[in-house]
Amino acid sequence: MGLVCSTAQLACLCGSTACSFCCSQCPSCRNSTSTVIMYALMLMLGTIAACITLAPGLQESLKKVPFCTNSTNYIPNSFTIDCQSAVGYLAVYRICFIMSIFFFLMSIIMLRVKSTKDPRAGIQNGFWAFKYLLLIGGMIGAFFIPEGSFGPTWMYFGMIGGFMFILIQIYLINMFAHFWAASWVQKYQETESKGRYAALLGCTLLNYVLSFTGIVLLYVYFTKVDDCSLNKFFISFNLILCLIISAISILPKVQERQPHSGLLQSSVLSLYIVYLTWSGISNSPDRECNPGLLGIIAGNDVTAQNQMAFDKESIIELVIWFSSILYNCLRIALKFDTKKDQDNGAGDQSLIDNEVEGRNGDAEDGSAKVWDNEEDGVVYNWSFFHFMFALATLYVMMTLTNWYKPNSSSLETLNSNAASMWVKIISSWVCTGLYTWPLIAPIIFTNRDFS
Structure with a gap:
């Protein structure tokens, strides 16, 4: 309507x-x-x-x-x-x-x-x-x-603004994951439906399979046996973070205070962390360790790797961006209904x-x-x-x-930018913190009300 x-x-x-x-x-x-x-x-x-x-x-x-x-x-x-x-x-x-x-x-x-x-x-x-x-x-x-100087100056505004929106996007994804998990767990507890349980288990396994597959592909295409140590660190460290948030979500003390918390929510965040890791290292200026999507497809064709293109990575990022905007608009549209029902019946x-x-x-x-x-x-x-x-x-x-740096004198930096790499990698770490803190805060500060 x-x-x-x-x-x-x-x-x-x-x-x-x-x-x-x-x-x-x-x-x-x-x-x-x-x-x-x-x-x-x-x-x-x-x-x-x-x-x-x-x-x-x-x-x-x-x-x-x-x-x-x-x-x-x-x-x-x-x-x-x-x-x-x-x-x-x-x-x-x-x-x-x-x-x-x-x-x-x-x-x-x-x-x-x-x-x-x-x-x-x-x-x-x-x-x-x-x-x-x-x-x-x-x-x-x-x-x-x-x-x-318009391009270089506006690039830094764009990078700061893009980072800030990623933080908002992380918050919205956290909220969506929490709402999804709480809704499905509650309905399963009320109905004890086998179909609901199968859907809950299936979505959780699917998210973890996609996350694990993404990690493997990152090791295969963005690392080398004797090189790419920075990429290895990013991938390995974020893999450990995914394991940590999954373990925290099912701790007995966490489940006692937040019974709707579970692996479904952590699986969504793990998948998003893997995506941010890929998005980050795909902006690395080190071409030996960053073939990029076009480079993986085109092999060693440097021209194809660095051409201006609306590639699959951009499409995935725009899909996530559009989903975040749509989810926020729906929250606003439904907010008045909830408030009115509470106030008036x-x-x-x-x-x-x-x-x-x-x-x-x-x-x-x-x-x-x-x-x-x-x-x-x-x-x-x-x-x-x-x-x-x-x-x-x-x-x-x-x-x-592609987080392009204007006025670059080298064609090889057309689709790469070290600053954007760090923006996205740091965002993945912030994502972990924003998810973990609400789970462990009630355990650490037992005298405070986090309801």
Whole structure:
């Protein structure tokens, strides 16, 4: 229903007639839900636009963009710009620059908004045509930004923002794993269904088999018998961490205080840690120990290993990114339902009807199609929501460009960056800490309430 209402809001970009028609056809929905979906749609459309710039057929056309054709007029001799091999990456930088600036500005504007009675609520929930025109105009204008130090400087912003989003992503994956494990364990305990037990056991085994397979493949392709000691350390250390969190999750004292904790949750986190390990070492600048996906397929073809490409690693990262964004949006959309049921009772239909009637007056009969459910208080923190989307944009930028370092004088560093390697490896260690601490904290600090 929220998607239908958001489609109606999107129709408002085309004019009042289209808006009135769509609003008259769609069912009633909450303002918070439709707004969240609209911003998620905006982020997705911007991501698609950035992906399009990496299409092989567009590279020749993109070499005619202003920041390439005018580069010799603006760039000092100390900088180099490789529009022949990396123009798509540099275009992604500019598109994501505008999107992240937009969300950062929205985050600042929405600071300390408590309800829709605040005058700034109209900016959050409306003016969609202006927002889209602002983004499109900004993206076009960004192609006129001379390269100079823009690429290297924005890369560091992207790396910091990408790291911060990985931390948020880790938190969301932790929450999802906990919710999944708690839900399935509770239902199994209530029903003692053999099918539920088989599903629980099967998913756990599948995650561990995939994790173990990933570790083996990392040893095979990213290490050598007499070399690659750093890669060996990363893989071995993270393997030990996976074993530790699995053991901690089934400790008797942990089970006593958190009976829903178990191997399903730790298996999800182990799989994610293995993924972060692979993603990290695949950004290593040491080409002897990092063949990369294209290198594994193409053998020793250095050109194929270092060409600008939207490879399988980027696709996997984007799938995880999209899943995190979708999960967070669903949490926000369902949050009001849970709160309302707790406050009013799920069966009090009269209260719900009173809330729906006559809030916004969008329809001709005076009833609201997209009705305001945040007059008494916002369902989610608007400022942090936009801040998270800004970080998500920076993460997308770094993912699509394989954490590319602009103005590099060597073709061999096109798809590798030591800083990004450490960002992802450290993120895997942080992931372990964020999962383990809530399990052991009640045991260490017995006098505190962690409920």
